[in-house]
Amino acid sequence: MSSRREKAAELRRLMETDGEAVGEHTRTVNQLSDYAITQFEDYEACREAARGIKERAIENLPELIDTVQEAVEANGGQVHIAQTAADANRIVESIMDARDAEKLVKSKSMTTEEIEVNDHLEDAGYEVRETDLGEFVIQVADEAPSHLIGPAMHKSPEDIAALFNREFDLDEELTGDPHQLTEFARERVGAHIRDADVGMTGANFVVAESGTLMLVTNEGNARKTAVTPDTHIAVTGVEKLVPSLADLQPFTELISRTGTGQDITSYVSLLTPPVDTPVPDFEADEFGDADDREFHLVLLDNGRMGMREDEDLRETLYCIRCGACSNTCANFQSVGGHAFGGDTYTGGIGTGWEAGVHSLDSAGEMNDLCTGCSRCVPKCPVKIDIPWVNTVVRDRVNRSGDADDFDFLVEGLTPDEEPAGLDLQKRFFGNVETFAKVGSLAPELANAVAQSRPGGWLLERVAGVDSRRDLPELATETLREWYGARGSQVTDAERDVVLYPDLYTDYFDPERGKAAVRVLEALDVRVHIPEVPESGRAPLSQGMIETAREQARAVHGSLVDHIDRGRDVVVVEPSDAAMFREDYSHLLPEQSHERLAEHSYEILEYVYGLLDNGADADALAAGDGASVAYHSHCQQRTLGLAEYTEEVLDDAGFDVRTSDVECCGMAGSFGYKSEYYEVSVDVGDHLRDDLGDVDGERLVASGTSCQEQLGVLYERDTPHPVELLSPR
Amino acid sequence: MSTDLLSTFESSLAGVATAHTTTAAAFAETLTGIVEAPALGTPLPYDGVTLDDTGVETEFSPSDLEAASTGVTAASVGIADYGTVTIPSGSAGEELVSLYTPTHVAVVAASDVVAGMPEAYDRLGEEFEAGRDTQILATGASATADMGTLVQGVHGPHETHVVILEDR
Numbered sequence: 001m002s003s004r005r006e007k008a009a010e011l012r013r014l015m016e017t018d019g020e021a022v023g024e025h026t027r028t029v030n031q032l033s034d035y036a037i038t039q040f041e042d043y044e045a046c047r048e049a050a051r052g053i054k055e056r057a058i059e060n061l062p063e064l065i066d067t068v069q070e071a072v073e074a075n076g077g078q079v080h081i082a083q084t085a086a087d088a089n090r091i092v093e094s095i096m097d098a099r100d101a102e103k104l105v106k107s108k109s110m111t112t113e114e115i116e117v118n119d120h121l122e123d124a125g126y127e128v129r130e131t132d133l134g135e136f137v138i139q140v141a142d143e144a145p146s147h148l149i150g151p152a153m154h155k156s157p158e159d160i161a162a163l164f165n166r167e168f169d170l171d172e173e174l175t176g177d178p179h180q181l182t183e184f185a186r187e188r189v190g191a192h193i194r195d196a197d198v199g200m201t202g203a204n205f206v207v208a209e210s211g212t213l214m215l216v217t218n219e220g221n222a223r224k225t226a227v228t229p230d231t232h233i234a235v236t237g238v239e240k241l242v243p244s245l246a247d248l249q250p251f252t253e254l255i256s257r258t259g260t261g262q263d264i265t266s267y268v269s270l271l272t273p274p275v276d277t278p279v280p281d282f283e284a285d286e287f288g289d290a291d292d293r294e295f296h297l298v299l300l301d302n303g304r305m306g307m308r309e310d311e312d313l314r315e316t317l318y319c320i321r322c323g324a325c326s327n328t329c330a331n332f333q334s335v336g337g338h339a340f341g342g343d344t345y346t347g348g349i350g351t352g353w354e355a356g357v358h359s360l361d362s363a364g365e366m367n368d369l370c371t372g373c374s375r376c377v378p379k380c381p382v383k384i385d386i387p388w389v390n391t392v393v394r395d396r397v398n399r400s401g402d403a404d405d406f407d408f409l410v411e412g413l414t415p416d417e418e419p420a421g422l423d424l425q426k427r428f429f430g431n432v433e434t435f436a437k438v439g440s441l442a443p444e445l446a447n448a449v450a451q452s453r454p455g456g457w458l459l460e461r462v463a464g465v466d467s468r469r470d471l472p473e474l475a476t477e478t479l480r481e482w483y484g485a486r487g488s489q490v491t492d493a494e495r496d497v498v499l500y501p502d503l504y505t506d507y508f509d510p511e512r513g514k515a516a517v518r519v520l521e522a523l524d525v526r527v528h529i530p531e532v533p534e535s536g537r538a539p540l541s542q543g544m545i546e547t548a549r550e551q552a553r554a555v556h557g558s559l560v561d562h563i564d565r566g567r568d569v570v571v572v573e574p575s576d577a578a579m580f581r582e583d584y585s586h587l588l589p590e591q592s593h594e595r596l597a598e599h600s601y602e603i604l605e606y607v608y609g610l611l612d613n614g615a616d617a618d619a620l621a622a623g624d625g626a627s628v629a630y631h632s633h634c635q636q637r638t639l640g641l642a643e644y645t646e647e648v649l650d651d652a653g654f655d656v657r658t659s660d661v662e663c664c665g666m667a668g669s670f671g672y673k674s675e676y677y678e679v680s681v682d683v684g685d686h687l688r689d690d691l692g693d694v695d696g697e698r699l700v701a702s703g704t705s706c707q708e709q710l711g712v713l714y715e716r717d718t719p720h721p722v723e724l725l726s727p728r
Numbered sequence: 729m730s731t732d733l734l735s736t737f738e739s740s741l742a743g744v745a746t747a748h749t750t751t752a753a754a755f756a757e758t759l760t761g762i763v764e765a766p767a768l769g770t771p772l773p774y775d776g777v778t779l780d781d782t783g784v785e786t787e788f789s790p791s792d793l794e795a796a797s798t799g800v801t802a803a804s805v806g807i808a809d810y811g812t813v814t815i816p817s818g819s820a821g822e823e824l825v826s827l828y829t830p831t832h833v834a835v836v837a838a839s840d841v842v843a844g845m846p847e848a849y850d851r852l853g854e855e856f857e858a859g860r861d862t863q864i865l866a867t868g869a870s871a872t873a874d875m876g877t878l879v880q881g882v883h884g885p886h887e888t889h890v891v892i893l894e895d896r
Contacts, residue, residue, distance in 0.1 A: 025873075131883070132874070133872050133874040133875060133882065134872075134874035137874065150873075150874070151874075152874055153874075156876060157875055157876035157877075160875060160876070176876070178875035178876040178877040178879055179875075179879055181875040181876075182872060182874075182875045182879040182882060185875070186882055186883065189883070190883065193883075210856060210861060212856075212861065212862075218870065218871045218872060218873075218882070219870055219871070219872045219874075219882040219883050219884070220827060220870035220882060220883035220884030220885075221882070221883045223823065223827050223864065223883070223884065224827060224828075224883050224884075227817075227823050227824070227827075245849065245852060245853055245856055246849050246850075246853060248849065249845050249846055249848075249849040252845055252849075252865070253845050260873075263810060263867075264810050264812060264865070264867050265867070266866065266867055266868055266869065266870050266871055266884070267864055267865070267866055267867075267870070267884070268864070268865040269864050269865075270852070270861075270862065270863050270864070270865070271862050272856075272861040272862050273862075275817065275823070275862050276817070276818045276819040276862070277817055277818070277819070277821060277822075277823045277824060277862075278819065278821050278824075280790040280793065280824060281790060282790045282791070282794070285789050285790050285791045286789060286790065287789070287790065287821070290819060
């Protein structure tokens with residue numbers, strides 16, 4: 001389809017122009033941030049507190065708006081409520097007009113990007129200058145910011161030097177030396193600040209009871225912008241309000257650690273404007289009276305009050321715009337915010353913002369770049385379930401689609417709960433169980449068809465499956481068929497478990513299932529493998545929430561009887577373990593989810609527990625010092641389960657090393673999609689760079705798609721770690 | 729004020745600023761060793777501590793501000809865990825002096841050093857109640873990474889000092 005081709009071409013272009021600079025920057029900050037968080041023992045307590053403050057603040061927002069209005073007016077400032085971007089711009093322009101102002105300087109603010117105040121003021125004849133150096137670069141280049149806090153991070157120093165040399169009439173050309181570039185920009189920007197009539201800032205937080213703004217910067221430009229001119233306009237979303245000064249404490253400790261990887265930024269300004277600082281008039285060389293200062297707080301709604309009423313989008317309002325979700329995102333690291341971004345906002349949480357303040361269309365442009373890998377979840381300082389927000393937005397985008405010529409064909413094949421007009425690619429991947437079931441009736445034929453040229457053409461044409469990817473091959477015998485014929489081989493069982501026959505293990509890779517059975521049996525566990533439906537991971541990842549909910553109900557129905565009989569559920573595929581533990585909280589009644597979550601274990605987590613409770617480790621295959629390169633699965637890491645695999649392998653005598661990358665880039669169906677294939681390959685290349693040479697080592701991965709991706713990267717079979725432990 | 733707290737404060741400062749421990753009596757001498765003329769300052773609230781005889785001017789114009797090499801202001805709180813000082817800014821122009829000069833010297837009483845951010849916010853709550861309701865939590869020099877690598881000294885100071893008055 002041409003639109004898939006166009007999307008692929010656009011992503012290719014942005015990886016070419018922005019990828020290298022973005023990748024270097026985000027990966028560095030992500031590592032710094034990991035370190036800063038590790039060193040901070042109050043991290044979880046602060047997140048908990050921050051989350052609670054935001055929940056209550058959004059809950060009580062109308063009261064907080066009244067409170068801040070009173071406080072700011074008592075301080076001598078004014079509050080303006082802007083329903084829309086146009087309202088906000090009109091208000092700003094009227095202030096400029098009333099102050100006889102000609103020139104405005106701005107410190108970095110995403111909210112003013114959202115309302116596009118620069119364009120509005122410039123069209124009205126005013127001069128607007130950005131003072132954050134990154135924003136200054138973007139303004140000179142006439143581009144949009146590519147990251148919530150690093151607006152120009154897609155540009156290398158050489159790019160910036162070339163830009164300045166082109167745009168400014170310089171006696172001497174600038175080189176790509178960051179110190180020289182900083183000095184140059186600082187001089188230019190400094191002159192603009194001294195010369196400005198009005199300073200505009202955003203606000204990281206606004207304290208309702210005192211009218212205090214919190215501004216977080218490293219450069220100091222926000223400080224200069226706020227106090228040098230005699231007029232200060234702060235434009236901020238209503239969601240930035242918190243009740244009291246003390247509420248700022250957890251955020252002060254979190255925002256830099258997650259955002260930049262610093263413990264704290266150079267400056268956290270707590271301004272209660274209008275401030276008492278005398279007004280410097282550099283031209284007349286005298287100080288004006290601070291009583292002449294004016295302060296205006298423009299509180300922007302622009303869809304936020306609607307988000308507040310929206311059960312699924314509300315969480316987005318808790319976002320403190322730190323950018324951690326972008327830095328930790330493998331896809332963002334490859335493509336940057338010009339690809340992974342909408343009209344204004346970028347990265348994982350950008351989708352929620354775009355859906356809330358702009359449109360589903362704008363959110364839909366970027367939404368599929370979130371694969372739900374969940375690596376952003378532990379990094380979000382306010383514990384937003386970013387993958388869930390993205391899934392909900394995807395569902396809404398799905399439902400806003402128009403029916404397509406092929407719909408009749410696929411709808412007949414797929415028993416899902418989704419509307420006509422759902423993108424066929426999503427319908428295909430969301431219903432992969434149906435195709436696997438049909439195919440496994442005659443696996444050789446199905447494999448032959450899928451691998452044939454016409455089959456490949458049809459898959460690419462209809463379902464957007466990239467022909468450069470080999471589809472996994474259906475096994476000639478499913479895991480359940482094998483086990484049904486073989487039966488349990490434990491005579492004296494200590495305990496009984498259900499081994500969840502996930503779609504991939506059952507139909508495509510029974511070997512890892514067989515290894516799981518043998519390992520469990522070696523530890524005196526009797527295994528049951530009943531017929532259980534696909535977990536719902538496949539439709540959920542396509543945003544097909546209702547279909548996923550149906551699946552979750554069916555899975556729960558199949559498993560609960562076993563749980564009632566005292567059997568734990570053991571899961572080979574980490575994304576399904578995550579489904580039972582986490583995602584079902586959105587799909588099932590609380591009690592049902594908790595019961596399943598409590599009794600579900602990832603396979604090597606369970607083995608670890610058995611060994612910890614005295615099972616005989618000698619019954620498993622011995623490592624004898626063999627070297628193992630191990631890539632754990634993203635959701636497995638988020639749940640803190642990867643350590644169990646490492647421990648068990650270590651105890652069995654393997655010498656294990658791991659990769660540090662956030663995600664392999666395959667991410668379930670993502671790497672099969674023709675518009676994303678090249679992004680997936682780029683992300684995979686970083687995994688390969690990180691893991692390096694694996695000659696002479698065993699190469700293993702826990703997740704289905706990681707196994708596929710590593711198999712392609714290293715051109716060798718990549719088994720599941722449980723296969724290393726199987727006694728035969 | 730425990731010595732533990734002070735040593736934590738000093739080691740946090742080590743990464744971001746230059747720490748000087750002195751007494752009220754030795755303050756002038758300590759400061760003279762740090763400041764580079766021309767220097768500007770705002771009044772200090774500590775008993776027996778002034779900027780008199782230190783060569784630091786407390787009367788200045790905007791052009792003096794632009795020409796100054798050093799700025800000296802008081803800090804209301806020192807935060808040991810972070811090496812942060814809070815700079816109250818009021819009508820004497822503390823915000824401008826601490827921001828426009830390439831070298832900033834913050835003077836803090838040892839008794840105003842607290843352990844962490846929760847304690848600092850308790851103190852800030854008291855400060856705000858008392859009307860000192862604009863304060864900057866400053867940690868080290870101004871910096872940017874927007875040009876491709878970390879550069880110190882952007883719109884604010886590129887060098888910072890913290891003078892700790894151990895008997896105040």
